[in-house]
Amino acid sequence: MKQVNKFYKDPKWMAKRIRILKRDEYRCKECLRYGRSVAAATVHHVIPLDQRPDLKFNSDNLISLCNKCHDKMHDRTNNKLTKLGEQWIRRMKAEK
Incomplete structure (x- = not known):
């Protein structure tokens, strides 16, 4: 768990997080599925970091x-x- 917490403080991750939020126009992708525009503050790893660190x-x-x-x-x-x-994992795989 310490390793994961350290990752989220990494400057490379912090820059990536901002790029993803900008890409998604700072809006929650799950809420958008239901026509709601809600501000996003978190960037989520669809396939969790502990399962696929290569996708971080x-x-x-x-x-x-x-x-x-x-x-x-x-x-x-x-x-x-x-x-x-x-469901998000399945959706992501189906889009490829």
Whole structure:
């Protein structure tokens, strides 16, 4: 867990995070699916960093989310993806 926390303080990640938020116009991609325009503050790894560290800077694996939607992607009790988080993986793979 320490390694992950260190990653999010890395200047390279911080710059990438800003690029993704700009790409997504600072709007939550999940909320946009339902026609809602909600400000995004978080950049989410669709395939989690601990599962695929090689995708940590891959733009195709990153989406902007509001905090509420980001919390819906993870079960915070066991740090696993929720069904919604798994749906995003399937959606991402289907787009390729």
